[in-house]
Amino acid sequence: MSLFGLLLATMMFFAPAHAQQVLRVSAIPDEAPTELQRKFKPLGSYLEKKLGVQVEFTPVTNYAAAVEGLLNNKLDLVWFGGFTFVQANVRSGGKVIPIVQREEDQKFRSVFITTDKSINALADLKGKNFAFGAESSTSGHLMPRSYLLAAKVNPDTDLKRIAFSGAHDATVAAVAGGKVDAGALNISVWEKLVAEGKVDSKVVRVFYTTPGYCDYNWSVRSDMNPALRAKLTDAFLSLNRSNPEDAAILDLQRATRFIPTKPENYAAIEVAARNAGLLK
Structure with a gap:
């Protein structure tokens, strides 16, 4: 065996096993932490099966922590309200991407x-x-x-x-x-x-x-692996009420179904926030 081959084999032998990939998830704390955990548990198990990765839900203490967690690479997927998404997107310079929203969120x-x-x-x-x-x-x-x-x-x-x-x-x-x-x-x-x-x-x-407005969504950073983002989006869109297990997940999320969304859907929220003096 050549010296290079010996070195390569030695490195492979002593290298640590590849760490299991973890999808780190959180949500704005608009309800009690115990309720958020209860709502997410079946969805988390479903995403693990669909994505083939470990899914870990971490509650945060306030809305700002949800934003900071995503922007600072401590979270990968966050359930934002429309305004929190706008705050995160403005703070990041457009590097936060909303991938799906509930059908109900089109006219919340x-x-x-x-x-x-x-x-x-x-x-x-x-x-x-x-x-x-x-x-x-x-x-x-x-x-x-x-x-x-x-x-x-x-x-x-x-x-x-x-x-x-x-x-x-x-x-x-x-x-x-x-x-x-x-x-x-x-x-x-x-x-x-x-x-x-x-x-x-x-x-x-x-x-x-109030009249209807666009609100909640699941968001990721723009640097998420495109293949993972596509699989994640598809997992949400694949939830089907005709399947009893999926229906139970959708009921906990208070959703008829999930649909694709995009940053432009929240333009009116940004205008409202600036007009109210809540976004500088």
């Missing part, structure tokens, strides 16, 4: 809720205590703020006090518990809480529902 909506019988329109919120969700939430802050401004209600000057609950379910709890007079959250979480009997819709009621 926010609901305004209250227990106060005197509140029946957005204008009635003047002088009241109000709860948004997280500051970077699309459906819990940005879009509700935009519709308040359109109704000539300036949250910063016309409301008595603004609170940020941090999550949609926390907003419902704040309104139901009388900590605030009203609040806004995404319609999907509201409908889930009502269906599960976790909120009495006769006591806490919806008094305004």
Whole structure:
């Protein structure tokens, strides 16, 4: 054996086994961490089978951490709200790619809720205590703020006090518990809480529902291996309600099905964020 061949064989013998590839996944914390983990577990198992790689879900403490994790190569796939995607895309100089969204996310909506019988329109919120969700939430802050401004209600000057609950379910709890007079959250979480009997819709009621807008998506960095990105996208698009296992996954994701998406779909969110002074 030549000296080169001997060296090559020695290197191969002592080289560590190839580490198993891991797809690192997270999501904006718009619900309780335990709920996010519960929702993702079956989807994670499905992706492992489809991709042939280990899938690891890591919860983050806030919306900014989800953005930083993807941009700093600590995460590979993140469930973003429309506004969080815009923030990540602007921060990265266009290097974040949304690959799929739920069909429902094409025309997503926010609901305004209250227990106060005197509140029946957005204008009635003047002088009241109000709860948004997280500051970077699309459906819990940005879009509700935009519709308040359109109704000539300036949250910063016309409301008595603004609170940020941090999550949609926390907003419902704040309104139901009388900590605030009203609040806004995404319609999907509201409908889930009502269906599960976790909120009495006769006591806490919806008094305004926004028009539709583009919201959540699954995003990756542009430097992800193109073949892996294609397989990942196809895995989401292949989920089919006619298959009971797939239907269970889609139900947890509160999705009819997943469809392709693109950055241009979130242009209106970026405009709304800049107009509201939330994106510099």
